Amino acid sequence: ADDVALDPWGSSTVSDYRKLFEEFGIEQFDEVLDEVPDPHYLMRRGVIFGHRDYRAVAEAMRNDEPWAALSGFMPTGDPHIGHKMVFDEIIWHQQQGGDAYALIADLEAHSARGLTWDEIDEHTRDYILSLLALGFDPEAGDLYRQSTNREVQNLAFELGIEANFSEFQAIYGFDGETDVSHMESVVTQMADILYPQLDEPKPTVIPVGPDQDPHMRFARDLSTRMRFFKVTDAFASFELTDTERELVAIAYDHREEYAEDPDQPRCGEAGEWLADYETSATEARNGAVEKLDNAGKEPLRPRTRFLDRNATDEAFDALVEEIDGEKRRYEAHVDAFDLDHAAAEELARQVEVDHGGYGFIPPSSIYHRFMTGLTGGKMSSSIPASHISLLDDPEEGYDKVKAATTGGRETAEEQREKGGKADECPVYELYAYLLSGDDDEFAKEVYEECVGGDRLCGGCKEQAAELMEQFLEDHQAKREEWEAKLDELDFEFDS
Ligand code: SF4
Numbered sequence: 001a002d003d004v005a006l007d008p009w010g011s012s013t014v015s016d017y018r019k020l021f022e023e024f025g026i027e028q029f030d031e032v033l034d035e036v037p038d039p040h041y042l043m044r045r046g047v048i049f050g051h052r053d054y055r056a057v058a059e060a061m062r063n064d065e066p067w068a069a070l071s072g073f074m075p076t077g078d079p080h081i082g083h084k085m086v087f088d089e090i091i092w093h094q095q096q097g098g099d100a101y102a103l104i105a106d107l108e109a110h111s112a113r114g115l116t117w118d119e120i121d122e123h124t125r126d127y128i129l130s131l132l133a134l135g136f137d138p139e140a141g142d143l144y145r146q147s148t149n150r151e152v153q154n155l156a157f158e159l160g161i162e163a164n165f166s167e168f169q170a171i172y173g174f175d176g177e178t179d180v181s182h183m184e185s186v187v188t189q190m191a192d193i194l195y196p197q198l199d200e201p202k203p204t205v206i207p208v209g210p211d212q213d214p215h216m217r218f219a220r221d222l223s224t225r226m227r228f229f230k231v232t233d234a235f236a237s238f239e240l241t242d243t244e245r246e247l248v249a250i251a252y253d254h255r256e257e258y259a260e261d262p263d264q265p266r267c268g269e270a271g272e273w274l275a276d277y278e279t280s281a282t283e284a285r286n287g288a289v290e291k292l293d294n295a296g297k298e299p300l301r302p303r304t305r306f307l308d309r310n311a312t313d314e315a316f317d318a319l320v321e322e323i324d325g326e327k328r329r330y331e332a333h334v335d336a337f338d339l340d341h342a343a344a345e346e347l348a349r350q351v352e353v354d355h356g357g358y359g360f361i362p363p364s365s366i367y368h369r370f371m372t373g374l375t376g377g378k379m380s381s382s383i384p385a386s387h388i389s390l391l392d393d394p395e396e397g398y399d400k401v402k403a404a405t406t407g408g409r410e411t412a413e414e415q416r417e418k419g420g421k422a423d424e425c426p427v428y429e430l431y432a433y434l435l436s437g438d439d440d441e442f443a444k445e446v447y448e449e450c451v452g453g454d455r456l457c458g459g460c461k462e463q464a465a466e467l468m469e470q471f472l473e474d475h476q477a478k479r480e481e482w483e484a485k486l487d488e489l490d491f492e493f494d495s
Helices: 017-024 056-065 081-095 106-112 119-135 150-162 163-171 180-197 211-225 231-236 242-253 255-260 268-296 309-354 393-400 411-416 426-435 439-449 457-488
Strands: 048-052 068-073 099-104 142-145 204-208 364-367
Touching: 017 048, 017 211, 048 180, 048 211, 056 204, 056 364, 068 081, 068 180, 081 099, 081 119, 081 204, 081 364, 081 426, 099 180, 106 180, 119 180, 119 457, 150 180, 150 211, 150 268, 163 180, 163 211, 180 204, 180 211, 204 211, 211 364, 393 457, 426 439, 426 457
Parallel strands: 068 099, 068 204, 099 142, 204 364
Antiparallel strands: 048 364
16 A cells, blocks of 8 residues: 555555655655745645755745745544644735635536535535634635636636547546536636736645645646747857757656656656766766776876876876866856756746736646544545544544554553553544644654653543643634635635
8 A cells, every 4th residue: 555646536645755765756745845934834744745946945934035825624523633734824824924715626626526606605614614713814815715716717618629529538537527617617726826927927826735736737737838938048048059059849748747847857868968078977987987097007096006106196187187188168058058947937927917918837736744643544634533623622632632543552561661652542643733832842742752752642642632622612603703704705605
């Protein structure tokens, strides 16, 4: 079961996050953490573990430039504590100064999951209430449902022109039996992801679970396909040698691979060409050293052993210099290629915007770990005991935590001796993902007491259960406050 199946509508869990980095080109979040001015606790604790292009968002955040965050929710059941993580992510981005968008994917729920409109309306209300209760500011941000957003639907239609059925087959495994509305819901979702950039292109982050990554890859690809002014055209305005032009053209053809791995200049054939160039420079250097070695019939170092020391040294130095020159030219070439590529991208986008095009910036994404179910295994909406719904009675929430599986040992004695297995404990996850809130010290204390054998599961669960009960009470009180004000919202609750 260590497959990494990324199916946005499936029920797969991702058991090996490392493979996501290797196979799908998602980058480790750790590498960008320092660039985020005031990271969220889910980022600090590694719950948000991966990203694509989040650097662009962090940079806009630091420089006070426009940026946005968007999340979609499919209203197929009650919102639960797993969804709370995503609510928190979008709310935090709003508080950091981004334009925040939260949307209800009702078309998707209807077409891909077959829910009736009545069911969808009921769940929509519940999702919106919890989002507001957790702190989303509806006046500063944007709340909408897919079915009533004409602009999103128009954009979806345009994007549909660039997408074709073979891609749907390749990306999502659609086949001859897949209904047309399901396909439409995919382009609608692509339109949602690009919607924040409709008036003005800007870095946009989509917080998602790793199973949603196929959508991100497709949206990033479509975002650049919408350009009628190509990067290669942009390059025409730079002064480039023929070789560089050739490289750029190849790089443009391989732009998907390039977009997957922007830090790596060796993309596709262009990469092979550059790598060959480097290899021949290195081989030439090694060959020269070997030749000089043989000439002296002595190991090269110390060089004083050469018979004709001066002559050999001179010859050697000249050769080394020549080859180093080659290597420097190669390195300069790589740098210039990178710089030019970024500049060309920017220019192509700008021309696009000036001519009334979209000029989309490929959207960024961040990826969070899935919460483990309280009964072990996957947290699932369809297994009530595995999750805590945000609508559960506080006492029921208390009871579910008390009944949860733990990473504890067989006996208290063994636990004191060896410590608990916090890393495998769903109760510890509750502390880290939710109950400790922003308090890192508290989360750390629970962890250390557990693994050090100073914390036993009975008391630990009692504390977690009480905190959960309190959280649900507070949350539901806030939901009630919002319930009274829902009519004031500019949102169509009834389809
Ligand atoms: Fe889990 Fe707490 Fe038991 Fe540790 S002490 S295994 S964190 S329930």
